[in-house]
Amino acid sequence: xxxxxxxxxxxxxxxxxxGYNIPYIRERLxxxxxxxxxxxxxxQFKDPTIILIISIIGGxxxxxxxxxxxxxxxxxxxxxxGGFGIWTIIDWFLIMGSTxxxxxSMLERNLY
Amino acid sequence: MWRNRNRLxxxxxxxxxxxxxxxxxxxxxxxGAHYLGFNGSSIPVFCFxxxxxxxxxxxxxxxxxxxxxxRGNLLAAIYMNPLGLVVFLIITTVPFWIIIDLLTKKSSxxxxxxxxxxxxxxxxxxxxxxxxxxxxWIWNFVKGY
Numbered sequence: 001x002x003x004x005x006x007x008x009x010x011x012x013x014x015x016x017x018x019g020y021n022i023p024y025i026r027e028r029l030x031x032x033x034x035x036x037x038x039x040x041x042x043x044q045f046k047d048p049t050i051i052l053i054i055s056i057i058g059g060x061x062x063x064x065x066x067x068x069x070x071x072x073x074x075x076x077x078x079x080x081x082g083g084f085g086i087w088t089i090i091d092w093f094l095i096m097g098s099t100x101x102x103x104x105s106m107l108e109r110n111l112y
Numbered sequence: 113m114w115r116n117r118n119r120l121x122x123x124x125x126x127x128x129x130x131x132x133x134x135x136x137x138x139x140x141x142x143x144g145a146h147y148l149g150f151n152g153s154s155i156p157v158f159c160f161x162x163x164x165x166x167x168x169x170x171x172x173x174x175x176x177x178x179x180x181x182x183r184g185n186l187l188a189a190i191y192m193n194p195l196g197l198v199v200f201l202i203i204t205t206v207p208f209w210i211i212i213d214l215l216t217k218k219s220s221x222x223x224x225x226x227x228x229x230x231x232x233x234x235x236x237x238x239x240x241x242x243x244x245x246x247x248x249w250i251w252n253f254v255k256g257y
Contacts, residue, residue: 060160061169069229071228072120072228072232073123078171078245079171079174079199080131080171081160081169082160083127084158085158088160
């Protein structure tokens with residue numbers, strides 16, 4: 001892919017990924033075929049900030065985990081009253097990282 | 113993949129361990145336990161949602177339900193909270209499955225978990241599930257927990 005296209009992608013979507021993944025994404029996109037461009041450009045990534053807000057409001061019922069696709073952990077949170085409330089609080093700090101990791105795997109699925 | 117698998121296994125084992133400790137505290141009358149609020153018939157409320165708002169959360173009554181199941185009263189358990197059956201099933205199978213997996217160095221539970229997660233993400237499964245949870249929550253209100 002064009003370096004210009006890749007840099008545009010990273011500029012507009014960089015906030016959806018972990019910082020340490022950015023160089024790897026750049027390399028992967030540069031070697032990827034041009035026909036992937038539309039698919040990559042139109043993936044609906046989850047916004048970590050929105051998920052954090054949802055986690056603060058509905059994290060007690062595991063809604064944040066359900067939304068990013070961690071349904072198993074979401075069910076665990078729901079059934080244990082948010083892990084006695086402790087898990088809820090821990091997740092306020094972890095959920096943004098998990099969202100970015102989920103976005104990364106979503107991108108990888110679309111590149112292969 | 114191995115890192116994720118081991119993280120999940122440790123998390124689930126810890127959760128089940130806490131579950132068993134919690135059940136033990138509820139089932140066995142220890143001397144001194146009443147300082148924590150356990151006195152035979154009633155158990156302490158550790159639910160943030162309930163202490164904050166005074167209303168039950170969707171999983172209020174799960175402890176009572178599992179305790180009833182361990183005593184063999186299926187109908188009473190369903191009345192307390194049907195989600196107790198799910199918790200009972202998880203707490204009695206998952207730790208043993210994980211331990212067997214770890215001993216035989218396989219990942220059968222990890223693959224099952226991944227498949228179940230993807231199955232759960234389907235709209236035709238997720239929406240009825242959410243409706244059932246909300247109905248169960250309304251039932252909790254009716255029961256006056």
